[in-house]
Amino acid sequence: MPRLTFEPIDSACLLTEVQSARAGAVVLFLGTTREYTDGRRTVSLEYDCYRDMAQQKLEQLQAEACQKWSLVHCAIVHRLGDVDLGEVSVAVAVSAGHREAAFAAGKWLIDTIKEVVPIWKKENWHDGTSEWVHPGISE
Amino acid sequence: MNFEVKLFAGAREIVGKDLVIVSLEAGATVADLRIALGQSIPALRETIEHVKFAVNHDYADDDTCLSPDSEIACIPPVSGG
Incomplete structure (x- = not known):
């Protein structure tokens, strides 16, 4: 089951979760918190979510990916709360019979998570200001 | 009829609350809610054009x-991400 957590994400543990003798390929995607965005410096990030809906959406996406690409295993974890620079904010790990399916499923999962799951990041900028990131809404 | 609406992230910050109560006619739609929120909370007017609404944890159409x-x-x- 996908997880939403305030604790650091252990990516090695995720790999262990999805590895299997039935799989010939494992793909791990890690989203990490970046210091510079378009030349602006970030000091830390904060993540908020609509927890019940986010959990439900992640479960739906996981089930869809498992079915579409016949995955052996699939693990998804997203951080909440304060996340320091360079830390993992989201992790997607999938295993499949062959690499084509594993790469395709991993890419689709992270792309779709970023598009539909109700999670938001707040940039705390180096200049002391901060803002919630809402793509498509100007400041 | 009163409807409770949960707010998150930028919308919550603009309003200063994580829940607002909106009064609408019976049979009101998501489109009516969008208009009512923009009218009752002027600070939300620009943001409200860009938001989606979820009903029972699923994205809902305007109708x-x-x-x-x-x-x-x-x-x-x-x-x-």
């Missing part, structure tokens, strides 16, 4: 009818 016992949430553009 979705609202029920007072539905869980309604205002979902600004997401930015997880």
Whole structure:
């Protein structure tokens, strides 16, 4: 089951979760918190979510990916709360019979998570200001 | 009829609350809710054009009818990952 957590994400543990003798390929995607965005410096990030809906959406996406690409295993974890620079904010790990399916499923999962799951990041900028990131809404 | 609407992220910050109560006619839709929120909270007017609404944890179209016992949430553009 996908997880939403305030604790650091252990990516090695995720790999262990999805590895299997039935799989010939494992793909791990890690989203990490970046210091510079378009030349602006970030000091830390904060993540908020609509927890019940986010959990439900992640479960739906996981089930869809498992079915579409016949995955052996699939693990998804997203951080909440304060996340320091360079830390993992989201992790997607999938295993499949062959690499084509594993790469395709991993890419689709992270792309779709970023598009539909109700999670938001707040940039705390180096200049002391901060803002919630809402793509498509100007400041 | 009163409808509770959950707010998150930028919308919550603009309003200063994580829940607002909006008064709408029976049979009101998501489109009616969007208009009412923009009118009752002028600071939200620009943001409200860009948000989606969720009803019972699923994204809802503008013509979705609202029920007072539905869980309604205002979902600004997401930015997880």
